[in-house]
Amino acid sequence: MATPRPRPGILDIAPYVGGESKIAGINRIIKLSSNESAIGPSPKAIAAHQAAAPDMFRYPDGDSKLLREAIGRHHGLDPARIVCGAGSDELLHLLVTCYAMPGDEVLYNKHGFAIYPIAAMTAGAVPVAAPEVNYTASVDTLLERVSSRTRLVMLANPNNPTGTYLSRAELQRLHAGMPKDALLVIDSAYAEFVSRADYTAGEDLVDAHDNVIMTRTFSKLYGLAGLRVGWAYGPPAIVDVLNRTRPPFNVNLPAQAAAVAALDDVGHTQKARDHNARWLPWLAAELTKLGLPPVPSVANFVLVPLGSPQRAKAAQDFLRTRGILVRQMGGYHLPDFLRVSVGLQDELEAFIAAMGDFLKQAR
C-alpha cells in the first residue's frame, strides 16, 4: 500500500542529539553536557515569566515588538532589522530553507554546529564541510570550497564544540572572498562570553554588507534555554524574508516577557560573565594538570582530548557513575573528545576529582 513519503534526502538526516540530562537512579545530576548557563536565569526573568502565566490563553505578540525594542536598546541596533525566533535554531533553519534550493551547497566547517548540515539536508541542499586548522575554522579551507552552487556560509563564532573563534579581520577576509550572492550567517550564540579585543559578534559586518546576517540566543549567557528565544540582526531584505516565512507566533508569550526582563537585569548578566571568566581558566588549568590540556576556548565550555574514542567513552561512562554528564563528540567528528560546560564551582570540582579518579583506575 502506498504511504506518504518525505522528500528525497530527508531520511538520510541523522536526528540532532542533545546533551543528556538524566541518569536512572541518580538524583543529583551534574549536567555539564549542553553549554547551559552555570548560574541559571535572572530571578527577574523568572518573575516576569510567572507574571505572564495568567495570560497564556492569549496569543503572544506575533512581532515580539517589546522584545525587539529591548534588544535594540541593549545592543544599539535598529529593532526593525531584528527578527526573534523560537531559539536561534529556528532562524538558522529558516535561513537555509529560504536561501538554498535542492542541489545548492551550504558551506560550514567540519567541526561546526550540527544544525548546519541538518538544515542543509532538510532543504535538499548539499552540506559541504571545510577542515579546521588547529580546531579553528579556516578562512582558507572554507574559501577553497566555495563553488558556483554555494548559497550560504555558516559559521559559529565562537564555534561549538571547539570553543575557538575567528577575529574580525578573519571574518572580513572570509566575507571578501565569498560570492556576493551567497549569504554569510554569523552564529554568535556564545558572543556574550567573549572578551577579546579582536572579536566581533558580527553587527559591524551586517551593517557594512547586504549579504551578512548575525544570529544570537538567550539560551547561553541569559540562561533561558528552556524557553527557546533567539534573534537575528540582518539587512532589511533578509529580515523581510524571515518575517514572511517564520511561524506567526513563534516566540511564546511568557518567553518574550522573561527575555525582556533578562536583558534588563544587567547585574545578573555580569555575574554570569564573571563566573565564566573565573572558572573557564580554572577548568582548563586543572585539566592541563591532569595531562588533558583542552582546546583553548573563549566560550562557556572546553573540548577535552582523551586520546581515543574508547578512552573518551570510558571517561564519559565513569563520570556517569558519579552523576556527572559530559558529552562525547562523535557527532561532530571528534570521537576522541569530551565537551565539558563550565558549571558551578562545586560541580567543576566534582568533575575534576572524578576525572582524576578515572585516570588512576584506567592506568
Ligand SMILES: Cc1ncc(COP(=O)(O)O)c(C=O)c1O
Ligand atoms: C553554535 C550554536 N548555535 C546555535 C545554537 C542554538 O541555540 P538556541 O536554538 O538555543 O538559540 C547552539 C546551541 O547549542 C549553538 O551551540
